[in-house]
Amino acid sequence: MRDDPAPSRPIRAPAELAQAGLVDPARAAALEAVTARYAMAITPAMARLIDPADPNDPIARQFVPDLRELDARPHEREDPIGDAVHAPVEGIVHRYPDRVLLKLLHACPVYCRFCFRRESVGPGGEALSQDALARALDYVRADPRIWETILTGGDPLAMSARRLREVARALGDIAHVRIMRVHTRVPVVAPERIDAEMIDALKAFGRSVYVALHANHPRELTPQARAACARLVDAGLAMVSQTVLLKGVNDDPEVLGDLMRAFVECRVKPYYLHHADLAPGTAHLRVDLARGREIVAALRGRLSGLCQPHYVLDTPGGFGKAPVAASAAEPYGENRWRVTDFQGRAHDYEDPA
Numbered sequence: 492m493r494d495d496p497a498p499s500r501p502i503r504a505p506a507e508l509a510q511a512g513l514v515d516p517a518r519a520a521a522l523e524a525v526t527a528r529y530a531m532a533i534t535p536a537m538a539r540l541i542d543p544a545d546p547n548d549p550i551a552r553q554f555v556p557d558l559r560e561l562d563a564r565p566h567e568r569e570d571p572i573g574d575a576v577h578a579p580v581e582g583i584v585h586r587y588p589d590r591v592l593l594k595l596l597h598a599c600p601v602y603c604r605f606c607f608r609r610e611s612v613g614p615g616g617e618a619l620s621q622d623a624l625a626r627a628l629d630y631v632r633a634d635p636r637i638w639e640t641i642l643t644g645g646d647p648l649a650m651s652a653r654r655l656r657e658v659a660r661a662l663g664d665i666a667h668v669r670i671m672r673v674h675t676r677v678p679v680v681a682p683e684r685i686d687a688e689m690i691d692a693l694k695a696f697g698r699s700v701y702v703a704l705h706a707n708h709p710r711e712l713t714p715q716a717r718a719a720c721a722r723l724v725d726a727g728l729a730m731v732s733q734t735v736l737l738k739g740v741n742d743d744p745e746v747l748g749d750l751m752r753a754f755v756e757c758r759v760k761p762y763y764l765h766h767a768d769l770a771p772g773t774a775h776l777r778v779d780l781a782r783g784r785e786i787v788a789a790l791r792g793r794l795s796g797l798c799q800p801h802y803v804l805d806t807p808g809g810f811g812k813a814p815v816a817a818s819a820a821e822p823y824g825e826n827r828w829r830v831t832d833f834q835g836r837a838h839d840y841e842d843p844a
């Protein structure tokens with residue numbers, strides 16, 4: 492079932508961007524140098540959201556290639572969050588004791604210009620082979636500490652429902668894997684893919700499934716995207732969100748607040764706000780940490796507790812995620828704390844214990 496009466500094909504080359512009126516034809520040729528380096532794709536659902544008259548369109552900033560991507564900085568890294576340091580077998584990243592990432596494929600329906608795995612994702616990046624998948628599943632089976640398996644990539648919901656069902660079933664057969672989590676952008680960028688077959692495939696896991704939806708601007712939560720989330724939640728899947736803090740996209744408490752509220756309205760619990768990783772050629776999209784903390788403090792002052800994400804930095808080198816929001820309680824002196832309220836005023840708290 493499609494919400495869109497006339498979906499066209501994804502845009503996959505600068506010349507097609509020019510044809511769609513999303514970039515100046517004179518600029519399109521120069522962008523070939525960018526797309527030769529980093530994959531590009533924009534789904535019809537996202538292309539439709541872009542206002543070609545707005546040079547600062549927040550959807551275009553996420554998906555339309557930019558010459559500044561060729562300006563890699565010395566502190567940027569090919570593997571910004573250190574996946575490679577913790578990859579015991581192909582397809583698995585095991586950084587934390589109780590959970591692993593299972594990277595099923597390197598393709599996505601859209602290619603985000605800020606992607607932290609931009610050096611490894613792209614249309615040539617095929618799915619794990621059957622052999623590699625079998626070895627990855629053996630790894631999960633052999634370690635009873637693995638309570639949760641997180642399907643990622645690339646975007647796992649870009650796979651066929653048939654293949655996804657096989658993976659979900661195999662994980663469901665491993666008794667110690669209690670949770671299957673799927674990180675995806677599909678409900679937003681290709682909502683028509685969330686159909687009964689895809690939902691059945693996820694449910695083939697047989698226990699609790701969490702879908703972590705990646706979206707960065709409130710406009711992404713179109714009526715079709717909201718309907719896709721409703722299909723997932725109504726089917727009994729739990730949903731959380733993840734957002735990357737991006738300059739010119741959502742580095743504003745009003746915009747970010749509207750996004751968090753839109754998630755909650757869709758029964759998607761805000762989970763992570765990621766400080767942008769040091770992916771090559773993404774300096775023009777990054778916000779500094781001090782500004783990030785101000786934005787997050789402003790959210791705390793304005794919005795329901797349901798709308799508050801954890802602001803995290805994935806520490807370069809493979810050390811994992813660290814919460815980086817300013818702490819609301821700081822110790823000073825014996826049993827004394829300075830506590831900051833939602834309006835930013837400080838109060839003394841003497842801890843009786």
Ligand SMILES: *Cc1c(COP(=O)(O)O)cnc(C)c1O
Nearest residue numbers: 584585586587590591592641812
């Ligand atoms: C981000 C990440 C996870 C998931 O972390 P949560 O804090 O549980 O969301 C798991 N493994 C790796 C390697 C990660 O990078």
Ligand code: SF4
Nearest residue numbers: 599602603606645676
């Ligand atoms: S959907 Fe995720 S993995 Fe794919 S390009 Fe965007 S950020 Fe990267």
